[in-house]
Amino acid sequence: MSPFPIQEMTLPVALSGTDVIGQAKTGTGKTLGFGLPLLERVTVPADVEAGRAKPEQLTDAPQALVVVPTRELCTQVTNDLLTAGKVRNVRVLAIYGGRAYEPQVEALKKGVDVIVGTPGRLLDLAGQRKLDLSHVKALVLDEADEMLDLGFLPDVEKIINMLPAKRQTMLFSATMPGAVIGLARRYMSQPTHIRATAPDDEGATVANITQHVYRAHSMDKPEMVSRILQANGRGLAMIFCRTKRTAADIAEQLERRGFASGAVHGDLGQGAREQALRAFRNGKVDVLVCTDVAARGIDVEGVTHVINYQSPEDEKTFLHRVGRTGRAGNKGTAVTLVDWDDIPRWQLINKALELDFHEPVETYSTSPHLFADLDIPEGTKGVLPRAERTRAGLGAEELEDLGETGGRGGRGRKAQAAPAEERPARTRTPRQRRRTRGGTALGEAPAASTAEATEAPAAPADEQSAAPRTPRRRRRTRAGASSEAAAAVATAEAAPAPVAPVEESPVEEAPKPRRRRTAKKAVEAPAVETAEAVVESIEAAEPVAEPKPRRRTVKKAAPAAEAVVETVEAPEATEAKPRRRTVKKAAQAPVEAVAEEAPKPRRRTTKKAAEAPVEAATEEAPKPRRRTTKKAAEAPVEAATEEAPKPRRRTTKKAAEAPVETVMDEVPRPRRRTTKKAVAAPAES
Structure with missing residues (x-):
């Protein structure tokens, strides 16, 4: 049996201890190309017995390290090295995630010569001081282009920093871009780059693989795959999908069509992934639907067909997928189904690999070609005949309990509910919770007061439970109302004595005339009620005292004017007299109130407030001033008897004198604020 080209060229260089970059096509024996030199550098008890090593060179710490990107490849490389090192009894241990820590830690304590592992679990055990990498003599990065990718590079650098500076480093992969080679030279010492190909093997893929590329519709792909799987001479088949969901869906559809299929993708637990691979290797399953996690390094004997259900991302992924067949000199068939949307991506792959499928042929499940x-035999349908369903299926393979530590297959998987007969019987009556509101259970009447309880006999329990509960009424009070007024209102509501009817309904506060601010002219706003009507309504109304607000001044506050107000016969609601705010100086505003006259508030002016002497005439309504833009002309207005008040305006620069004569019992007139100076405005009764 002759070695493969990569083995023949690599073994002499690697056995001498030189750093090596090995590149060869898939399925050409790269694992033994680095595995045999690795096993030779390890010192084992057999070497001491043969006199090739001294006893002090023996150690239980690992002496060689192989780093791989996927768990499936980790188990495969471990099995290959165990087979090759069986003669010398070399101890090889696989360390990868998805399994329990305890068995791996126990194996490390017993002693290990070679470790094959994934970056994540290696860093975990090294961080816990369970893994000692200080005695490593040789480092191998299998699938180096994937290991030095941006996703794995930080972890790989951490692992390399834990190793001794003097060591042998070997990198192997089927695809080795120039950027990866330049990056790898940082961790190597004068490496030898070996690129091995057979003399009669041209192109990117192995010559034993027959390529077929078809343009297919996504809805017709399951039917096409079902008919391709019934081709003459078809052995084991691998179907590659781009997404995990698609892989799970295709595996389920093929199982319904009668094929013995299994799935390998990231959403499965490690136990389920290894179960599917074992069943595939043992022949219990002949169709393996997987994502790109199984595209690198997986070596299964008897794989005759590889189907790319979805177009790969790039040319490297295409090569690794197709390389699962036609291995070790065997022949294989690769079928690629390209959707209409994937035509541009496929044309880039076709150009990079120099293939002859720039325009794939449009193909359907019924196409003769x-x-x-x-x-494929004529008349083949998309369902496997029952006579040909001879495989045991995935269920025949035992599912191993790996003690998974995380992911969807470990702690993330929901525990199945125990059967009803296995559950312990209930030993006590569960406590019934009663909902209450304010200490009273819902549906029961609230507790009555002591006085009511002594006067009226108690109602039966069923009547109490049936009586609806009266909702508590919430009373709204005005923000400005005092506590005394609120108490008076509450007392009036609670008093049982009837109230004497009033001929005229009580009138609320007299609404203040709304002033309209205009730029040039102000429209007259007639008063709603006359002064006499206001006085009559006040006599009939009950007294509600409102607080007297205090005014704020910016610089100086004017002294408060004294107002002498005679109240009416019945207690009246005296309205508060608001004070005005002045910006610079507040003018003195003494006010002399006549008998039965309400207070007269001042107004705000913009710059200067003109003197506004007010003379009260008998039964005359107030007349407000207006605002003028520049100067307000003197506008003395004398209102006739029972005349509606006329609102004043604000002046922008100067306010003209506007004396207004008011009648007795007139409605209060608000004051204004002045911006610069407030002119004194004495009111004369």
């Missing part, structure tokens, strides 16, 4: 190219 599909049957002719793949040797």
Whole structure:
């Protein structure tokens, strides 16, 4: 049996201890190309017995390290090294995630010669001081282009920093871009780059692989795959999908069509992934639907067909997928189904690999050339006949309990509910919770007062429970109302004595005339009620005292004017007299109130407030001033008897004198604020 080209060229260089970058096509024996030199550098008890090593060179710490990107590849490389090192009894241990820590830690304590692992679990055990990498003599990065990718690079650098500076480093992969080679030289010492190919093997893929590329519709792909799987001479088949959801869906559809299929993707737990791979290797399952996690390094004997259900991302992924067949000199068939949306991506892959499928042929499940190219019997349908369903299936393979530590297959998987007969019987009556509101259970009447309880006999319990509960009424009070007024209102409501009817309904506060601010002219706003009507309504109304607000001044506050107000016969609601705010100086505003006259508030002016002497005439309504833009002309207005008040305006620069004569019992007139100076405005009764 002759070695492969990569093995023949690599073994002499690697056995001498030189750093090596090995590149060869998939399925050409790269694992033994680095595995045999690695096993030779390890010192084992057999070497001491043969006299090739001294006893002090023996150690239980690992002497060689192989880093791989996927768990499936980790188990495969471990099995290959165990087979190759069986003669010398070399101890090889696989360390990867998805399994329990305890068995791996126990194996490390017993002693290990070679470790094959994934970056994440290696860093975990090294951080816990369970893994000692200080005695490593040789480091191998399998699938180096994937290991030195941006996702794995930080972890790989951390692992390399834990190793001794003097060591042998070997990198192997089927695809080795120039950027990866330049990056790898940082961690190597004068490496030898070996690129091995057979003399009669041209192109990117192995010559033993027959390529077929079809343009297919996504809805017709399951039917096409079902007919391709019934081709003559078809052995084991691998179907590659781009997404985990698609892989799970296709595996389920093929199982319904009668095929013994299994799935390997990231959403499965490690136990389920290894179960599917074992069943595939043992022949219990002949169709393995997987994502790109199984595209690198997986070596299964008897794989004759590889189907790319979805177009790969790039040319490297395409090479690794197709390389699962036609391994070790065997022949294989690769079928790629390209959707209409994936045509541009496929054309880039075709150009990079220099293939002859720039424009794939439009193909359907009933196309004659599909049957002719793949040797599919005529009349084949999309369902496997029952006579050909001879495989045991995935269920025949035992699912191993790996003690998974996380992910969807470990702690993330929901625990199945125990059967009803296995649950312990209930030993006590569960406590019934009663909802209450304010200490009273819902549906029961609230507790009555002591006085009512002594006067009226108690109602039966069923009547109490049936009586609806009266909702508590919430009383709204005005923000400005005093506590005394609120108490008076509450007392009046609670008093049982009837109230004497009033001929005229009580009138609320007299509404203040709304002033309208205009730029040039102000429209007259007639008063709603006359002064006499206000006085009559006040006599009939009950007294509600409101607080007298205090005014704020910016610089100086004017002394408060004294107002002498005679009240009416019945207690009246005296309205508060608001004070005005002045910006610079507040003018003195003494006010002399006549008998039965309400207070007269001042107004605000913009710059200067003109003197506004007010003379009260008998039964005359107030007349407010207006605002003028520049100067307000003198506008003395004398109102006739029972005349509605006329609102004043604000002046922008100067306010003209506007004396207004008011009658007795007139409605209060608000004061204004002045911006610069407030002119004294004495009111004369």
